[in-house]
Amino acid sequence: MSEKERKFLEIVDLKKGFGSGETRQEVLRGMNFSIAKGEFCVLLGPSGSGKSTLLNIIGGIDSADSGYISINGDKLETLGESKLTQYRRKHLGYVFQMYNLIGNLNVKENIEVGAYLSDNPLDIDELLNTLGLYEHRFKLPNQLSGGQQQRVSIGRAIVKNPDILLCDEPTGALDYNTSKEILKLIEDVNIKYGNTVIMVTHNEAIKNMADHIIKLRDGEVLHNQINANKISATNLEW
């Protein structure tokens, strides 16, 4: 792996606060780490430690006060608004705890929404098979279970074959077995398409399936470790 690939995503001295005066809160206090291309990275940390804020800055939907993020050598802050929009559209997929599907579009159409944003989308029927959704492709979101809806939202994020898949508590609303199925799906996607995955979670067990584990505390990196003994999502227990 080249130096550029090892530092595919670089976070350098990143700082972010909210509010002003007495109510000012420093949420990210100078964060530094890098993530390699294709890595499955888990971001852990207690509530309020800054995980979602960091993910939103990586996702280009919020900006830092100082420091920078670079992706494949390009600094986000220097991109300008139109390039930033392109970056979000072409290079990022986002999966949230809530599925945010469009209620009057069927499964296939919801995924096509993601495909329109890309010059180079994945084959939708093949993706529907990978997602285990092919036979449900004409159903509306309200005819699906929570796990199936999350599969659709992963499909919508992944269909444009983004370089980076950002996941914010993707299993937060799901039961144990469904959570494991969704984690296995994200694992399969990471292996099959080679996207770099960054997943925010409260669930410590998920670190065991990651290549790279980053723990935050109070807006700082507490631990930054490579996991040489990762296990498959299928074998996770909590």
Ligand SMILES: Nc1ncnc2c1ncn2[C@@H]1O[C@H](COP(=O)(O)OP(=O)(O)OP(=O)(O)O)[C@@H](O)[C@H]1O
């Ligand atoms: N837009 C905002 N305006 C003001 N404060 C904010 C804003 N966004 C986040 N915060 C504050 O920043 C701190 C960190 O929030 P963040 O959501 O990044 O933490 P988190 O680690 O993701 O927490 P959780 O695990 O509960 O989602 C919190 O104290 C939160 O209240």
